[in-house]
Amino acid sequence: MKISSKVECGIIALVDICVNAPTENVVKVVNISQRQSISAKYLEQILPLLRHAGIIRSVKGAKGGYTLSRSASKITLAEIIDALDSSVLGQVSFEEKWDPLVTEALDDTLWSRMSALLRDHAHKISLSDLAGKYNGLVEDSISEPMYYI
């Protein structure tokens, strides 16, 4: 599987928002950019995709920023990925140039089934699952160096 940078950055940014919204009220692009080493300009292009999909909400102007539009446990990975790049979980279809009967048969066994597998799996994972993992390891990464002092 190949995953685009847009999807990767989008997921990481979203996890960052999820983790930091409680303490920062709204999360600014600049902060995500610094914490996650993603260009702010690039984020400005990616976050609107999540907003249009109703996953995050934005506040414009000074003191503005982003928050989740609902609880992280109610946001599925499938939804996130779809918002960022609909082709990842979307159905593949064979090109038109081939005999429709043949491609229909193959399609059913091959790509439709595969897309469905991915989608089903992504539907079972929530943003809070992802953020939980992230949080766990952030704590680890902070405490671990202590052992070496």
Add this chain to the structure above:
Amino acid sequence: MKISSKVECGIIALVDICVNAPTENVVKVVNISQRQSISAKYLEQILPLLRHAGIIRSVKGAKGGYTLSRSASKITLAEIIDALDSSVLGQVSFEEKWDPLVTEALDDTLWSRMSALLRDHAHKISLSDLAGKYNGLVEDSISEPMYYI
């Protein structure tokens, strides 16, 4: 899911070889090209991938062509796809620029599991499954017009 033309053409060509090898002894690129409307030159680039993977065998020179290197029921879809484009079922990994601890956590939940789902599924399907579907529909498409006479 996005699937490249190379993978599509490769699978269709392979099914063609599987179906026609019994009657043609060895299957020539020109014949596949005509039946499946794929440029012969393009096929000449794709079929060697399947040959290097040990899926088909070739006979050079006049009266040459391609055959399967073993029974179609012993050739898995996973093998075929890997031969044509290893990135489809291969593991995605997050880019290096991010905190390895974070990406490791997300990676595990996200892409590794997804790649594994695809691979497991593709491993359960054999070329004979695909060719069977194809054959069934080819028969249908031949007999169906008869109803309208």
Add this chain to the structure above:
DNA sequence: GAATAACCTATTGACTTACTATGAAAAGTA
């Protein structure tokens, strides 16, 4: 009205994809 921060659109450079073209090498046929 000055500062802040999201929003929107266009553009660029690098990379990938889907072919096409050219010719070599091998094997059968006469």
Add this chain to the structure above:
DNA sequence: TACTTTTCATAGTAAGTCAATAGGTTATTC
């Protein structure tokens, strides 16, 4: 041997996609 057929190998190219940057606009706070 000469000729034809067929795979094999590599190079090239045109179009498209992707990642990222840039410039300017709009909305909100103070």
